[in-house]
Amino acid sequence: MKNVNELTESERYDYFIEQALGQNEIWLLQAQEGLYAMCEDDNGKQYIPVWPAKEFSDSYATGEWEGYQSEQMDLKEFIDWMQELRDDNIFIGVFPDDHMHAIPTDPIKLKKQLKSK
Numbered sequence: 001m002k003n004v005n006e007l008t009e010s011e012r013y014d015y016f017i018e019q020a021l022g023q024n025e026i027w028l029l030q031a032q033e034g035l036y037a038m039c040e041d042d043n044g045k046q047y048i049p050v051w052p053a054k055e056f057s058d059s060y061a062t063g064e065w066e067g068y069q070s071e072q073m074d075l076k077e078f079i080d081w082m083q084e085l086r087d088d089n090i091f092i093g094v095f096p097d098d099h100m101h102a103i104p105t106d107p108i109k110l111k112k113q114l115k116s117k
Contacts, residue, residue, distance in 0.1 A: 004056075005098045013103050016095040017113060019052030026050045026078050027057040030071035037065050039093060039100070047093035048085070049102050050078075060096065079114055082107035 004015060020026050028050055029037035037060070039047050051057040057070040073081075085092070085107040092110050093102030 009103055012095050012097065013105075016050075016052045016103075020075055020078075020114065023052070024075045025072050026052065026075065027054050028071050028073060029057055029061055029065050029068040031065075031068050036071070037068055038090075039102070041104070045091060045104070046089070047091045047102060047104060049093040049096050051095055056095070060100075075114065079111050082111035 004012065007015060028048065031037065036048050039049060041047070049060070051060075054070045054072065061068045061070065082092075090107070092105045092107055094105050094110070096102040
């Protein structure tokens with residue numbers, strides 16, 4: 001995990017896409033059925049953080065997300081969810097690093113990238 005966290009933002013994003021497509025899944029932190037961890041930037045923009053593997057999401061189940069569980073989501077289900085998130089003005093925080101800096105991504109842009117590969 002340490003080597004992945006040392007990647008540039010662009011490399012981390014590409015790694016996420018590659019792993020999501022290769023494993024046909026993504027990982028989130030879930031508080032309870034249908035309620036996922038969210039974060040907000042300084043401008044009030046809301047994000048749902050996503051990771052390419054369980055070991056990454058597990059490492060964030062601390063602090064305000066203590067007690068949250070890593071939850072696998074099938075890639076097709078994730079892609080199908082993107083329009084609803086966009087309609088709700090919620091963005092995707094792709095693969096947060098050790099400092100909880102995620103790559104802010106519009107859900108429709110991410111959907112297109114995942115479907116075009």
